[in-house]
Amino acid sequence: MRRAWLATLTLLAACNETQVIGGGGGLVSPPSNLIYTVEPSGTPGAPTGVLLQWDFDTDPNLASWHVYSRGSTTESYRLRATTTSNSFHDDGLPHLQYYVTAEDIDGVETSPSNVVTVDERLALERPTTLNSTTLDAAVAPASWARLIDWP
Numbered sequence: 001m002r003r004a005w006l007a008t009l010t011l012l013a014a015c016n017e018t019q020v021i022g023g024g025g026g027l028v029s030p031p032s033n034l035i036y037t038v039e040p041s042g043t044p045g046a047p048t049g050v051l052l053q054w055d056f057d058t059d060p061n062l063a064s065w066h067v068y069s070r071g072s073t074t075e076s077y078r079l080r081a082t083t084t085s086n087s088f089h090d091d092g093l094p095h096l097q098y099y100v101t102a103e104d105i106d107g108v109e110t111s112p113s114n115v116v117t118v119d120e121r122l123a124l125e126r127p128t129t130l131n132s133t134t135l136d137a138a139v140a141p142a143s144w145a146r147l148i149d150w151p
Contacts, residue, residue, distance in 0.1 A: 026108030027061035031086075031100040034113040038094065050094035050118055056086040061104045068112070069095035094118045 031054040041048045052067065067088045068077040073096065080095070081088055082103075090098075099112040 026102075026106060026110060027104040028057065028059045028102045028110060030110040031055065031057070031065060031102055031113040034098070034100055034116050036094075036098065036116050036118055038118065047094065049089055049091045050098075051087060051089050052098055052100070052116070053087045054100055054113060057102065063103050063105045063107075066101045066103060066109065067098060068101070069098045071095050073097070 034052065034054045036053075037051045039048045039051065054065075064082050064084050065086065065088075066079055067081045067083065067090075069080040069090070070077045077097075077099070080090065080098070088100075095118065097115050097117050099115045101112055102110045104110075
């Protein structure tokens with residue numbers, strides 16, 4: 001009888017344990033909905049940077065987010081930054097792929113967010129001309145032309 005009682009206590013104690021399935025763990029959830037925006041420079045294929053954003057988490061156990069990146073699919077991911085904001089600006093030519101993890105107050109890192117693959121060709125080119133048409137004389141005509149030839 002004593003063994004049955006001890007087995008029951010052991011089983012009840014095990015039910016209070018947190019089980020981590022598929023990596024990660026800790027007190028907070030992995031970041032979600034990671035997206036990026038390429039910042040144009042006016043020179044095709046040479047953006048000034050990339051802005052990463054993900055859903056904000058109000059969990060009081062969240063300590064920080066870690067941003068990882070790699071320059072090609074043959075490279076390993078490396079820690080790019082740690083931030084307490086739900087966004088990160090990577091200045092200069094962006095890396096190829098990024099993901100984000102969350103770290104809780106105990107120092108436990110979650111599994112990764114979704115991976116984004118940056119296509120710097122999505123940066124808008126600088127316009128070569130700008131014209132406007134007046135509507136009921138409410139809009140003054142405007143024009144803009146390239147003053148300097150960019151390489």
